[in-house]
Structures are given as structure tokens and as C-alpha cells.
Amino acid sequence: MPILKKYPFYLRSTVILFGLVLFAFALANLRGILIPVSFSLFLAILLNPLVDLFERWKLPKLAAISLALLIAIVAIIGIWYFLATQMMHFKDQLPLLQKKFTEILAKLQQWLTEKFHIPMAEQNEYIKEAQAGIKPLLGQTLGTVLGTLTTATLLPVYTFLFLFYKSLLVNFIYEIFKEENEKEVSTILKQTKGAIQQYMFGLLVEASIVATLNTVALLILGVPYAVLLGVLGALLNVLPFVGGIIAVLLPIFVATITKDGFNTQIGIIIAYLVIQFTDNHFLVPYIVSSKVKINALISILVVLLGGAVWGVAGMFLSIPFIGILKIVFDRITELKPWGKLLGDEIPQIRRGLRRRSPVRLVK
DSSP states (O other), X not given: OOGGGGSOHHHHHHHHHHHHXXXXXXXXXXXHHHHHHHHHHHHHHHHHHHHHHHHHTTOOHHHHHHHHHHHHHHHHHHHHHHHHHHHHHHHHTHHHHHHHHHHHHHHHHHHHHHHHOOOHHHHHHHHHHHHHHHHHHHHHHHHHHHHHHHHHHHHHHHHHHHHHTHHHHHHHHHHTSOGGGHHHHHHHHHHHHHHHHHHHHHHHHHXXXXXXXXXXXXXXXXXXXXXXXXXXXXXXXXXTTHHHHHHHHHHHHHHHHHSSSSHHHHHHHHHHHHHXXXXXXXXXXXXXXXXXXXXXXXXXXXXXXXXXXXXXXXXXXXXXXXXXXXXXXXXXXXXXXXHHHHBSOOOOOOOOOOOOOOOOOOO
């Protein structure tokens, strides 16, 4: 029996809760260091098979890591440049979009005044309050962008070091366990590494397919900035539920201020529902792998906690991290109940009540 089970439940739960609070406090205060390290760790896991391939081609270790990292940097810069070009084009059209949005807002205010008898002054007051609430959000977003630029400079350095010192880190994991557990540790490490690589690669493939489907649908519907909105929708799709809602609201908003009528908006909703159905029932189970599917309750809680601790970066990192935790939990006997708690398989309720033999009264 584990040592912790010798103590009462209230004592164990208090210690665990206190440890989680300290852990969250440390994560929040070290976010400037841990966020780029986390992104680098995921990139290193993705690049590790490519590095192994180059080494099998008789390339020296240093050259293999450098070549794999160069390919990743070129791909990331290409995607970033493409999105930046789309954003600059969107920025050029911003005054026209703002003018049309003002016209639509004025018509909406007039309609609210006529139908619901809400005074114009009261509506303007609500708009001012909304603008006051948006300003801190914009400041936080700007800070996130600047933080991303800082992360971009550290990302290749950390990734290179993770790949270069891979054997050192793996040997450390072996040495912290007892020698008789070496075979079990080796099995868990191999299974976990393969599952993580499959999971991360699956996420990239899924995001690429969703971005393509989004873009094609928006192009068919004639929505401006279809490529930008399609890629943003695929990135937001990583965030469960909340990301999907924002992903469909963005093209609806653009269509509303650029087109007349509501046919395009209805088409966007139908197209995105079909894409989400395809993603949830075909792409995720067969590409990302059903072994690391997280249930809806845990997904929402983890995204909210990630946002509270690390902001926007935490929201995007939370799902891959919890997926990796589930992979590890499922392969360690003592932690399998936690893996089941994170998963989306719903078991039958266990009947804990046992039949008791009737009590005989002794005279």
C-alpha cells in the first residue's frame, strides 16, 4: 500500500491542494522562462525523428540537429510571412471596414430604439463601457505579441539544446529510478515518446486540413480575407468550444461588414458546422489518435486554467500538455485512474454497496 494512503483523506487532500497551489504560483511567476521552454520542448519532440533520420544518413549529430532546425525555422518564417502579408492587406482595408461597421452600428441602434425603446444615450453609454473593457484586453494582446517575438528568438536556442542534450536528459530519467525498474522505465519512455510524437504530428496534420477546409469554404462563399480567417480558425480550433465559437464569429463579422443580407452568414455557419463535424468524428479519432482524447469537462477547465496562469500562450499549450500527461498516466499502473479521469471514455457506475448478511439477534 502506498505511504500516502496511511494518512487520513483530509490530510492527503490538503497536502495535494497546497502542492498544486504552489505549483501554479511557480508557473505564473516563471512564465517568461517556461513559455519559450515549453514551445521548444514540443518543437524538439517533433524534430527528433528528423534528426534521427539525418544521423542514419551518416550526418554528424551537430549537423543533423542544425539541418533539422533550419528546416523548421524556414517553415515557421514562411507561415509567419504569409500571415503577416495577409494582416497588412487587412490593415489597408481597415478604414473602409470601420466606416461600414459604424453604419451598421447606427442602424442597429436605431432598430433597438424603435423596437425596444432603449434610449440612444443609454446605448452609447453601454458602448463606452464596452470600449473601456476592451482596452485592457488589447494591451494584454499587444503584450502577448511582444512576448511571442521574444519567444521566437529563444525558441531555436532551447530547441537545439534539447536535441543536443537528449541523451543526457534521458539518462537522468533512468538514474532517478531504481535499477530493478530500468526495463519498465525503458518501456514507458519508448511508448510515451512514440505516442507524443504521433500526437503532436497528428495535431499539425489536423490543423492543416482544418485550415484548408475553412479557406476553401470561405473562398466559395466569397468572404474577404478567406485565407487569413481560415488559418486563424484552425489555430483557434486547438482551444475546445471557446476557440470554435471565436473561429466562426470572425468570418461572420467580416461578412456582415462587407456584404449585404444574411445569406453569407448562414452559409458560414453551415460550412463551419460541417467542418467541425468532420473534424470531431473523422480527423481527431483517426489522425490525432483516440488514445489521447480528453473529455470536454477537463478540456474547458484546463484551457481556463492555462489562460489564468500563462495567458493566451497557456490556452494553446494546455491541451498538448494535458494530452501528454494522459499518455504518461495511461502507462503507469498507479496513475491509470487519473488517465481515465482525463479521458472521454465513460465507464459504468460501480456499485459499491455489498449485500450484507442479515444480523442475527443473540438472546
